[in-house]
Amino acid sequence: MSDAKGGHMLRDELRQTLEQGLRDVEADWTVPAAIINDPEMHDAERERVFGRSWVFLAHESEISERGDYVVRYISEDQFIVCRDEDGEVRGHLNSCRHRGMQVCRAEMGNTSHFRCPYHGWTYNNKGSLVGVPAGREAYGNKLDKSLWQLKPVPKLDTYKGLIFGCLDPEAQSLEDYLGDMKFYLDIVLDRSDAGLEVVGAPQRWVVDANWKLGADNFVGDAYHTMMTHRSMVELGLAPPDPKFALYGEHVHTENGHGLGIIGPPPGMPLPEFLGMPESIVEQLQRRLSPEQVEVFRPVTFIHGTVFPNLSIGNFLMSKDHVSPPTSFLTLRLWHPLGPDKMEIMSFFLIEKEAPDWYKEESYQAYVRTFGISGAFEQDDAENWRSITRVLGAQYAKKTMELNYQMGRGVYEPDPDWPGPGKAFPMDYAEANQRNFMEYWMQLMVTDPAPHSGNGKVSDDAAAETLARAEA
Amino acid sequence: MTTATEITDTTVREATEWLFTEAELLDAGKYREWLDLVAEDLSYVVPLRVTREREAETDIVEGLTLMDDDWDSMEMRVLRLETEYAWAEDPPSRSRHFVTNIRVAAGEAEDEVAVKSNLLLYRTRGDVATFDILSGERHDVLRRVAGGYRLAKRVVVLDQTTVMTHNLALIM
Ligand code: FES
Numbered sequence: 001m002s003d004a005k006g007g008h009m010l011r012d013e014l015r016q017t018l019e020q021g022l023r024d025v026e027a028d029w030t031v032p033a034a035i036i037n038d039p040e041m042h043d044a045e046r047e048r049v050f051g052r053s054w055v056f057l058a059h060e061s062e063i064s065e066r067g068d069y070v071v072r073y074i075s076e077d078q079f080i081v082c083r084d085e086d087g088e089v090r091g092h093l094n095s096c097r098h099r100g101m102q103v104c105r106a107e108m109g110n111t112s113h114f115r116c117p118y119h120g121w122t123y124n125n126k127g128s129l130v131g132v133p134a135g136r137e138a139y140g141n142k143l144d145k146s147l148w149q150l151k152p153v154p155k156l157d158t159y160k161g162l163i164f165g166c167l168d169p170e171a172q173s174l175e176d177y178l179g180d181m182k183f184y185l186d187i188v189l190d191r192s193d194a195g196l197e198v199v200g201a202p203q204r205w206v207v208d209a210n211w212k213l214g215a216d217n218f219v220g221d222a223y224h225t226m227m228t229h230r231s232m233v234e235l236g237l238a239p240p241d242p243k244f245a246l247y248g249e250h251v252h253t254e255n256g257h258g259l260g261i262i263g264p265p266p267g268m269p270l271p272e273f274l275g276m277p278e279s280i281v282e283q284l285q286r287r288l289s290p291e292q293v294e295v296f297r298p299v300t301f302i303h304g305t306v307f308p309n310l311s312i313g314n315f316l317m318s319k320d321h322v323s324p325p326t327s328f329l330t331l332r333l334w335h336p337l338g339p340d341k342m343e344i345m346s347f348f349l350i351e352k353e354a355p356d357w358y359k360e361e362s363y364q365a366y367v368r369t370f371g372i373s374g375a376f377e378q379d380d381a382e383n384w385r386s387i388t389r390v391l392g393a394q395y396a397k398k399t400m401e402l403n404y405q406m407g408r409g410v411y412e413p414d415p416d417w418p419g420p421g422k423a424f425p426m427d428y429a430e431a432n433q434r435n436f437m438e439y440w441m442q443l444m445v446t447d448p449a450p451h452s453g454n455g456k457v458s459d460d461a462a463a464e465t466l467a468r469a470e471a
Numbered sequence: 472m473t474t475a476t477e478i479t480d481t482t483v484r485e486a487t488e489w490l491f492t493e494a495e496l497l498d499a500g501k502y503r504e505w506l507d508l509v510a511e512d513l514s515y516v517v518p519l520r521v522t523r524e525r526e527a528e529t530d531i532v533e534g535l536t537l538m539d540d541d542w543d544s545m546e547m548r549v550l551r552l553e554t555e556y557a558w559a560e561d562p563p564s565r566s567r568h569f570v571t572n573i574r575v576a577a578g579e580a581e582d583e584v585a586v587k588s589n590l591l592l593y594r595t596r597g598d599v600a601t602f603d604i605l606s607g608e609r610h611d612v613l614r615r616v617a618g619g620y621r622l623a624k625r626v627v628v629l630d631q632t633t634v635m636t637h638n639l640a641l642i643m
């Protein structure tokens with residue numbers, strides 16, 4: 001069903017569920033179960049959430065050299081994210097302008113040109129069409145190549161090494177979109193002089209679960225660690241207090257972002273600043289603001305989500321039951337493949353100039369506890385698959401509200417918190433999750449404006465900008 | 472370097488039997504007993520692969536893996552399964568290791584043999600009538616000890632770059 005503006009309308013029933021959901025999340029602190037695993041919700045979400053939000057594509061270190069590229073996704077659309085011959089970061093739709101063939105079929109590599117395997121149209125890594133086989137015979141040399149460059153990502157920008165793309169040319173700037181979340185992102189992304197690098201490539205695997213469950217978990221769910229990850233407490237990989245994730249601050253910002261910042265359980269001596277090497281601690285105290293340093297000093301765990309599907313884990317954890325803890329940093333993309341299926345991309349990052357011993361220890365702590373084989377993380381996927389399966393059924397969908405009431409009447413926003421956003425003094429809370437779901441539902445009920453969405457006019461405007469920049 | 476073992480029919484038979492016994496223990500969930508077959512200097516690695524152009528030297532990623540364990544972390548996994556909280560495998564998956572194309576060659580040390588095998592690992596969970604399959608090639612180093620062999624090294628090269636199972640909770 002299409003409206004005159006080219007956007008898709010919501011069916012009345014869907015709209016009612018969402019509008020009721022918006023009222024309930026405010027008044028009752030509940031969320032309709034129907035938003036999790038439903039084909040129509042998923043369909044609308046592709047356009048209304050992923051068509052409008054800034055979506056993480058890659059880290060700059062993955063394409064550090066000219067010609068480097070990786071292929072990444074916004075919803076189903078795939079983009080070649082590359083560094084062009086002038087060193088600029090670009091994003092091109094991976095689809096030949098002739099018949100739509102993928103011009104790049106590797107996940108990563110280095111090249112100055114992408115040659116379409118179908119008929120051989122060739123594009124440089126700025127996206128310009130530079131070669132058309134038999135151009136004289138077939139097109140009488142009349143094909144205006146400048147009109148047929150690869151479609152650019154309508155908006156592309158980076159923040160402290162993170163490359164994001166957005167399909168909505170009218171979207172607010174990335175800076176504004178991240179807003180107050182930047183204060184916290186800086187603590188993770190900007191604490192060393194040389195910055196971060198992605199080590200190797202992301203692990204990729206498929207889980208039969210809705211992507212929002214991953215985002216919801218990372219944005220604020222410290223509570224689950226007590227049960228889900230209890231085995232890690234028992235074995236001593238996590239602090240020996242089942243409620244270890246309670247002792248933290250629970251913070252969210254505009255646009256659905258949020259995080260938890262967890263310190264050591266009371267009376268438990270754990271190193272400051274995630275136990276990072278001295279050289280990094282020295283740099284971060286110089287680079288970060290006094291407020292950021294204050295926030296970061298007691299930290300043992302940071303978990304968070306940048307709306308919609310980028311999550312961050314910066315954890316102090318032991319690599320096994322006989323070793324002391326080491327911190328590691330992971331970024332995570334919950335890439336939707338359907339209402340009941342996602343691909344997880346899990347990145348491991350490290351400060352480029354960290355000492356080798358730390359790089360090695362950090363890698364081991366990450367790969368053994370998190371990611372596809374991680375002993376800590378395994379139990380999460382199990383939960384999300386199970387939820388997705390159950391909530392895809394008709395009675396569950398129609399009748400269930402999910403309880404997001406944790407902390408209700410228990411605590412008020414923390415007046416002494418030195419950072420921005422709305423902060424609560426305990427990480428066993430669900431304010432972040434409500435904030436995430438509320439923003440998601442708001443996007444879902446907002447119809448595309450006449451001038452925005454994936455409209456042709458704006459798309460051509462973006463292409464024109466590119467053409468002008470090249471001229 | 473010491474001289475390599477001569478590969479006899481007996482060696483091939485022993486290595487093959489070792490792999491089959493191992494598969495039986497793993498499919499029966501006898502992880503403790505499996506651990507007894509593992510050397511204390513174990514290295515167990517599942518490399519990360521990516522799709523690359525044919526001209527690329529390798530599709531194996533440097534610096535990151537899907538799994539990189541030693542004896543301590545393997546023991547941790549087994550201990551974890553013995554807690555009451557290892558939800559990922561409780562109820563347990565039903566698995567079947569199909570081990571074929573076994574190739575036995577001399578190892579680097581006198582008491583070691585290098586064994587390659589193909590693995591098809593079938594996994595199913597719960598009452599859902601679906602399954603996951605992992606296919607790959609294993610590169611093992613078996614070390615001869617009194618009364619048999621110990622697994623000293625294993626590299627499992629999986630055939631998918633985007634892995635189609637929700638975790639690598641099973642030992643391959
Ligand atoms: S589809 Fe690419 S050249 Fe024809």
Ligand SMILES: [Fe+2]
Pocket residue numbers: 217224225228229377380
């Ligand atoms: Fe978790």
